[in-house]
Amino acid sequence: MSASEVVEVEGHIIDSLILAKVLDVIVDAGADYRMFDVQIGHTNTDASRARIEVTAADDGTLAALVAELQIHGANRVAQVDAATAPAEVDGVLPAGFYATTNLPTQVRVGGHWVDVDNPEMDCSLVVLPDGRARTVPMHRVRAGDPVVVGRDGVRVQPLDRPRGASPFEFMSSDVSSEKPKEQLVARVAERIRAAKAAGGRVLVVCGPAVIHTGAGPAVADLVRAGVIDVLFAGNGFATHDIESNVLGTSLGVPLGDGQPPEGGHSNHLRVINEVRRRGSIAAAVADGYITGGVMFECVGHQVPFVLGGSVRDDGPLPDVFTDVVAAADAMRAELPGVTVALMLASTLHAIATGNVLPAGVETYCVDINQAVVTKLADRGSHQALGIVTDVGLFLHMLAQHLV
Amino acid sequence: MTALTWGRRFLMCPPEHFGVLYEINPWMHREVDVDLDRARAQWGELVATLVDAGATVDLLEPQPGLPDLVFTANAGTVNHGRYVASRFRHPNRQPEVDHDVAWFAGHGFEVVDLPEGTGHEGAGDALPFRGVFLSGYRSRSDAGAHGPLSALLGAPVRPIELVDPRLYHLDLTFCPLDDRRALVAPGAWDSYGRKVVEALVPEPFALETDEMLAFCANSVVVGHTVVMPVCPPRVGRQLEAWGFDVVVVTVDEFLKAGGGCRCLTLALDVAIPGAAGPPPSMGNGAAR
Structure with a gap:
């Protein structure tokens, strides 16, 4: 050791x-x-x-x-235990609290360095009664929790420099549109296979463009094949996935011929309304209203999903968390075991996910817009490897490799 | 060239109680007797030579039981009238400090101490050159002393690792001659130390192994006069070519205790302005 x-x-x-x-x-x-x-x-x-x-x-x-x-x-240098101060009230940290990074972190408690259970950026560290330590988001701290204050007795470990067959090796620049896509997709597929073989879970974060670009069936195939273990998305992705299955359109545009039918702009509202009538996506599947697509496969294969809401959502679907704090907590609850994350054409949900992911999770951010990938890294998710390409093409190729 | 700005006033201690009473360096052997009369004569000649060259000599009163008090170079480090007392590694020499401190306190110097636990043996391990003190470590002084020493001296201190136990103090390996030249003994330093000296000294004269082991570098420079315990022909020719007058003063009685001319003197007039010379380049993988 x-x-x-x-x-x-x-x-x-x-x-x-x-x-x-x-x-x-x-x-x-x-x-x-x-x-x-x-x-x-x-x-x-x-x-x-x-x-x-x-x-x-x-x-x-x-x-x-x-x-x-x-x-x-x-x-x-003489090393000291981490100092703690009790939280005075629920949801408020003591002044001088240690703000976490997403890197593997250790806290010195009782003369021993103990690993922090769940590295997450922008949280506090709370020492548990049994001497372990875990990250706790600000809103979840409770009065009296011993919160680490100051920097003494806390250390973070930079991630190992990748060695061997890591995809990070063949990407000298983190983000580039100037990379051979075939090879990139093959390497990502290889990494996903390796992660699954090692018992890891694969998380995908999907933006609505996944459906608009016609990649919904590819994602559905990946869910059905057991490649995807957990899905994070928003109201838009789930709505358009269901809309495309039920009405054949995505935001009113037929995925087949692309000619907008009259009144197509309200298609998604009608779909949301029908799901709300049934109480949940699972109920809509059970009722036979939804007969295919990503959400259908998730329900059928018991792949958990977290749909985080936003202020501009229509409806929203009954499964959508409208309390953002509850949404983040639901996402956190699904993270144990995740070793690979795919951020697919999503800006807000990708950053939200990046905020709760430990740095050790291999993260691939696929977007046609280089700025999205850069933004994710700028928000502290330095482990994200950017692949600048059309998400539809990417997913079709990935499904070919893995399904 | 410009002569050294220091080296006109020295502290020396008559060898009344000198002898080899213990062994704390590879040169000391208790079975070798010191001829005290001869030692007195050699010491007297060194004083006369320094005075002839234009220096003044202050005297520290010898003390029974402290044979190495005669090596005043180790009494401490001086800069601008401030005296940093030594902290000796070997217990045999530690009682010298009280006498050194008393002298400096009684002669108008500001006396300051290194923090406890930081060993440093004075000018024997700290010589000024181009606004910097080079400081030897490992054999006698601690590398960790150089930070506090720098703060107390008000001048940069660059530690140099001494790797040959026979050359246990810096003043056996380095002798500033003027503002550009110095006798240097690279073989006594590690590779980092060599680079540091190389970067600091524009015109070094590198001593061969036999020259450095003859204590060639343990010389006292007074203006253009170099007072040496021994002067091999190769060294003498170079010094004369540079315009120095070389005077050899035999101090072989003191060599029995591992000390030469420089060890017997402590310059009291060091006044380093605090401007450092150029740092060494960070080549060969040292750069980060």
Whole structure:
């Protein structure tokens, strides 16, 4: 089991090459390091300082390395347990709370580093009575919960640099339209197969364009084939999926010949109304109103879905969460076991999903618009790999590989 | 070239109680007797030579039981009238500090201390050059001392790792000659230290192994005079070509304890303005 310590080196560590030497000593010992709290002097008379977290394969290697580093002036920094303060009221964090990232995180409790159960960005860390720690969104904290405050006793681990047959390897730039799509799709299919073989769950997040581009049947095939384990979407996607099945149109436009029929603009409203009449999508399936499509397959194959609402939704469908906080919580509840996420032509739901996903989940963001992919990364989901292409084409090709 | 701005006033301690009473470096052997009369004569000649070259010498009173008090280079580090007391690694030398501190306090110096637990053996391990103190570590001084030392001296300190236990203090491996030149012993430093010195010293003269082990670098420079414990012909020719007057003062009684001319002196007039020379390049994989 790997072991780590924090050492600090200060003084004229740049000009004297002490910092370079310390890092070389760490690497030469087969250990790894992460620098943080680096303060470089502005002029060459200013002192500099760096804290370095050293991680070695085992305690013995680490102890020998730390002893050697001490010779070069890098001294062990005494580590302390994370400080906590009780939440004073429900839904309000104590001032100075530690704000999480989506990276694997550890908290020092009772002298031991414990893994945080469910990494998620922009949350707080609560220490549980049994000594474990978990991320808790602001609204779910309860008065008296011991919330981690300050940065002492918390550390995050950057994701391993991908090695071997990772799709990240053949994409030197994260987002590009200049990539051979055939090959990309084949590699994504390969990663999905590998994830499923390892027992992981596959999450898809769908925007309405999935239906508009005629890719609904491909997604339905993937659900039927057991490739997709959980679906996140909004009112629009589910509505157009059902509309296309019941009336053959998507937002009033026939998917067959593309000639808008008279009154087609109200098709989706009529569909929503009929589903509302039956009480739920599952009830509409049971009643024989919905006879195919993505939502139909989800119901039939017990693939859970979370439909998050928005302020401009028509209807909405009875299954749609109109309370956004409840929607996010429902999404969180479906995340355990998810190791691959596909964000398909969705901006708002992709970002919402990115917010609750741990950084370790392999995430592919497929959109015709490069800005969507970039935006997802800018919101902190740095693990997202962008594929700039037509989602319809992408899904047809993916289904060919996996179904 | 411009002569060094320091090296006109030295602190020295008569060898009344000098001897090899313990062994804390590879040169010391207790079975080797020191000829005290000879030591007194050699020390006296060193004083006379320094004075002849234009320096003044202040005296520290010798103390019984402290044979190495004679090596005043290790009393501490001085800059701008401030004296940073040494913290010796070996218990044998630790009692010297009280006497050193008393002298400096009594002679108008501001006395300051390094934090507890940070070992540093004074000018023996810290020599100024081009606005920077180079500071040796590993054998006697701690690398971790250089940060606090820099803060106390008000000047940058660049630590250099000493890798040859026979050359256990920086002043056995480095001798500033003027504002551009220095005798250097790269073989006594690790690769990082060599790069640091290479970047700092525009015109180094690199000593061969036998030259550095003869304590060639443990010399005292007073203006254009270089006072050396020994001067191999190759070194002498270069120094003369650079316009220095070389004076050899035999101090072999003190070599028995691992010290040469520089070790017997402490420059009291160091006043480094606080401007540092260029940092070394970060080549060969050192850059990050």
